[in-house]
Amino acid sequence: xxxxxxxxxxxxxxxxxxxxxxxxxxxxxxxxxxxxxxxxxxxxxxxxxxxxxxxxxxxxxxxxxxxxxxxxxxxxxxxxxxxxxxxxxxxxxxxxxxxxxxxxxxxxxxxxxxxxxxxxxxxxxxxxxxxxxxxxxxxxxxxxxxxxxxxxxxxxxxxxxxxxxxxxxxxxxxxxxxxxxxxxxxxxxxxxxxxxxxxxxxxxxxxxxxxxxxxxxxxxxxxxxxxxxxxxxxxxxxxxxxxxxxxxxxxxxxxxxxxxxxxxxxxxxxxxxxxxxxxxxxxxxxxxxxxxxxxx
Amino acid sequence: xxxxxxxxxxxxxxxxxxxxxxxxxxxxxxxxxxxxxxxxxxxxxxxxxxxxxxxxxxxxxxxxxxxxxxxxxxxxxxxxxxxxxxxxxxxxxxxxxxxxxxxxxxxxxxxxxxxxxxxxxxxxxxxxxxxxxxxxxxxxxxxxxxxxxxxxxxxxxxxxxxxxxxxxxxxxxxxxxxxxxxxxxxxxxxxxxxxxxxxxxxxxxxxxxxxxxxxxxxxxxxxxxxxxxxxxxxxxxxxxxxxxxxxxxxxxxxxxxxxxxxxxxxxxxxxxxxxxxxxxxxxxxxxxxxxxxxxxxxxxxxxxxxxxxxxxxxxxxxxxxxxxxxxxxxxxxxxxxxxxxxxxxxxxxxxxxxxxxxxxxxxxxxxxxxxxxxxxxxxxxxxxxxxxxxxxxxxxxxxxxxxxxxxxxxxxxxxxxxxxxxxxxxxxxxxxxxxxxxxxxxxxxxxxxxxxxxxxxxxxxxxxxxxxxxxxxxxxxxxxxxxxxxxxxxxxxxxxxxxxxxxxxxxxxxxxxxxxxxxxxxxxxxxxxxxxxxxxxxxxxxxxxxxxxxxxxxxxxxxxxxxxxxxxxxxxxxxxxxxxxxxxxxxxxxxxxxxxxxxxxxxxxxxxxxxxxxxxxxxxxxxxxxxxxxxxxxxxxxxxxxxxxxxxxxxxxxxxxxxxxxxxxxxxxx
Numbered sequence: 001x002x003x004x005x006x007x008x009x010x011x012x013x014x015x016x017x018x019x020x021x022x023x024x025x026x027x028x029x030x031x032x033x034x035x036x037x038x039x040x041x042x043x044x045x046x047x048x049x050x051x052x053x054x055x056x057x058x059x060x061x062x063x064x065x066x067x068x069x070x071x072x073x074x075x076x077x078x079x080x081x082x083x084x085x086x087x088x089x090x091x092x093x094x095x096x097x098x099x100x101x102x103x104x105x106x107x108x109x110x111x112x113x114x115x116x117x118x119x120x121x122x123x124x125x126x127x128x129x130x131x132x133x134x135x136x137x138x139x140x141x142x143x144x145x146x147x148x149x150x151x152x153x154x155x156x157x158x159x160x161x162x163x164x165x166x167x168x169x170x171x172x173x174x175x176x177x178x179x180x181x182x183x184x185x186x187x188x189x190x191x192x193x194x195x196x197x198x199x200x201x202x203x204x205x206x207x208x209x210x211x212x213x214x215x216x217x218x219x220x221x222x223x224x225x226x227x228x229x230x231x232x233x234x235x236x237x238x239x240x241x242x243x244x245x246x247x248x249x250x251x252x253x254x255x256x257x258x259x260x261x262x263x264x265x266x267x268x269x270x271x272x273x274x275x276x277x278x279x280x281x282x283x284x285x286x287x288x289x290x291x292x293x294x295x296x
Numbered sequence: 297x298x299x300x301x302x303x304x305x306x307x308x309x310x311x312x313x314x315x316x317x318x319x320x321x322x323x324x325x326x327x328x329x330x331x332x333x334x335x336x337x338x339x340x341x342x343x344x345x346x347x348x349x350x351x352x353x354x355x356x357x358x359x360x361x362x363x364x365x366x367x368x369x370x371x372x373x374x375x376x377x378x379x380x381x382x383x384x385x386x387x388x389x390x391x392x393x394x395x396x397x398x399x400x401x402x403x404x405x406x407x408x409x410x411x412x413x414x415x416x417x418x419x420x421x422x423x424x425x426x427x428x429x430x431x432x433x434x435x436x437x438x439x440x441x442x443x444x445x446x447x448x449x450x451x452x453x454x455x456x457x458x459x460x461x462x463x464x465x466x467x468x469x470x471x472x473x474x475x476x477x478x479x480x481x482x483x484x485x486x487x488x489x490x491x492x493x494x495x496x497x498x499x500x501x502x503x504x505x506x507x508x509x510x511x512x513x514x515x516x517x518x519x520x521x522x523x524x525x526x527x528x529x530x531x532x533x534x535x536x537x538x539x540x541x542x543x544x545x546x547x548x549x550x551x552x553x554x555x556x557x558x559x560x561x562x563x564x565x566x567x568x569x570x571x572x573x574x575x576x577x578x579x580x581x582x583x584x585x586x587x588x589x590x591x592x593x594x595x596x597x598x599x600x601x602x603x604x605x606x607x608x609x610x611x612x613x614x615x616x617x618x619x620x621x622x623x624x625x626x627x628x629x630x631x632x633x634x635x636x637x638x639x640x641x642x643x644x645x646x647x648x649x650x651x652x653x654x655x656x657x658x659x660x661x662x663x664x665x666x667x668x669x670x671x672x673x674x675x676x677x678x679x680x681x682x683x684x685x686x687x688x689x690x691x692x693x694x695x696x697x698x699x700x701x702x703x704x705x706x707x708x709x710x711x712x713x714x715x716x717x718x719x720x721x722x723x724x725x726x727x728x729x730x731x732x733x734x735x736x737x738x739x740x741x742x743x744x745x746x747x748x749x750x751x752x753x754x755x756x757x758x759x760x761x762x763x764x765x766x767x768x769x770x771x772x773x774x775x776x777x778x779x780x781x782x783x784x785x786x787x788x789x790x791x792x793x794x795x796x797x798x799x800x801x802x803x804x805x806x807x808x809x810x811x812x813x814x815x816x817x818x819x820x821x822x823x824x825x826x827x828x829x830x831x832x833x834x835x836x837x838x839x840x841x842x843x844x845x846x847x848x849x850x851x852x853x854x855x856x857x858x859x860x861x862x863x864x865x866x867x868x869x870x871x872x873x874x875x876x877x878x879x880x881x882x883x884x885x886x887x888x889x890x891x892x893x894x895x896x897x898x899x900x901x902x903x904x905x906x907x908x909x910x911x912x913x914x915x916x917x918x919x920x921x922x923x924x925x926x927x928x929x930x931x932x933x934x935x936x937x938x939x940x941x942x943x944x945x946x947x948x949x950x951x952x953x954x955x956x957x958x959x960x961x962x963x964x965x966x
Contacts, residue, residue, distance in 0.1 A: 097329075228328045230329075231327060233331055
């Protein structure tokens, strides 16, 4: 199995077992990291020092030895334990599916992968499923079977019909007691002001907040032709129109909203990462690692 | 606007198709589930009014496209064109050449042609416009006499009016030139208003009339109707040539007349009597020959004339036979037995030695013989006098030449002016005597061509002729530089003349000074050559151009360059003759004009209608549909277009509509 396959949403959407998905995604991502500038993930490389008797030979930099004919060992920063809060939106709007995988499934897979990755670094991982309120809550733990718990909660919690992100995030902020990284996986289709206020509470509690803003390609680009009957999954509202006739204006409206969202997030020092359900997942994991490094 | 294929208008019902499609597709929309419709809602709310307008515009465009397609297949055309299409223009050509004098069933062919033309006029539809012309070697439109309306524009004469004017000529004598007739018909039909165009030709299909001139083909849509009126068998004997060896000779000289007789009939002529009859006043001369001519053959004869006494001998050569076409049984002949042109050379610089006289070289050139003698071939007989010894009258002279004459007695000058006024020619050469102080009498008598202002002597370079009117008869002989380049003539001086307003400068020197100037006075003409005619100012009398130029100058003043005293003309268009010119000997001003029928008319062989049609690229009526209704019916079958059809424009509209529909549709949300 190649790295590209492992991080390809089309591939992991065929894997029914969420744990398998999570492992596959992380393994694929790590496989890719060997060629990346990140030389470690649980410990950070700091510097070299000359080899002294008793040093672990695994840490000898053999390439450097080959060049300089002197032995050096790598020094790493000490490991730190982080709290990772995964806030997954399970409202009905996350059920939008245009290319085999819904935003909910994409978000769940991403959450699982992040959890798996964090747990491998011995970080504590918690989970909150949000809709019109906090639907399910799993406090952060670093124990080995935490991943299984997380996956179970995700799999067993059905999507909610309605959403009230503001309220749900407010509740979530109350539940994220310890400082850590808060990863929000949502389409953010809600009142922006209320949403931002709620997220602000998370920042107020000194959490690093990463928003994985999930899009379905249909929602993002409206790549449709002809007469379409558009259904709002949450409200059941119906609009009939010719897609190509409104596409330009639709994209302009989406862009305006994205700009507004981006501004709001930047003002609050919130990282927002846009993902469509056909994007590879390694970008999301990479963003998480960068953020974690800064928090650590 | 009307339609050729009205049935296709039923396709307008297809306008319901866009509406049906709209309704059907409205029901068959694709379901798309989205997480939110907030963006769509904003867009649709914002553009609702615009979308509504665009939707209706789109529907209108689609309906218009369908409607235009239906109209396109129905083949619309403008009613205005239709009415003009119903209007016909008929050009009628009636042959009035000499052979149309032939009789058939007791009537001349031309009479039969006129009768047929009248029938055509009487049977014409109401909207038919006629253009009628008789033709032989000339085209004589009948409409030339058509009345004009108040605005001065020519209006179309009615059929009844034309029928009244359509009268056969009393005698037909002209040649046949179908080319000229077809040119006229083509022009007339080209100027005709839109509609059906017909050409009716009433002729005897004489073959000799086919190949006279090149013509452009008739318009494609013009339908030709050829009415063959000719006779199949014609018994005709004709005198096709009667040519004197010399038409102008000296009194008591002899000459001969060459005659050619053509037998165009089916039988040989036994002992055909050919007679030459000439008369000069009371004196008559008749010579007779007998000849046998086989069918289709020509026979040449020679009549040797006795010495002819002075006078104009006029007459004709005729064949004594009774045939179908008597007009060509005779040809007119004229022979003038008279002195040459009498030229009075007035010498303004008489000298003891003839070599030094101003007229010496002129006299020698005109005489063409040793001094004191006159060459029989010369057309001029010069008489030299001094300027102070002029004859009592100038009537016996054809032209007077002033050679370096400045001072002339006032009375002599006045008499000379009267001579020119009455039609005499005056040719003046410059010289040292022609200066303002001495030419007062000449100016007073109107014998100059302008103001004489002095002598202009060349300083460094000699004077040379630079330009001249190449179309003038004087210079006709010098059109080809190989025959003599007038620019080679050099002059050391010239008389300076400021041309009068009514004078015409025919040639100039290099510096633009007039070299040859003509001025009309009464019936005569005054020509001034501003340099000398002797060696005073030039050596040109010794050059080879002197004699031809002097002959041209005097030939112009005497009429020799225009044809001489006996001129020939044939009724076939090469010589411009009056429209009513008849064969015979006509007296002109100082000449006799012998007019004869065209010898081609004696060739009565006929061509076939197919040859005629092919020769002029005609579209015969039998191969075409000439009536409007059948044309329209054929158009309805899709095989022929009628005038005024606008389907091309409708097609353009359809394409434009489809293009616009595509653009609007791509920018319109339902």
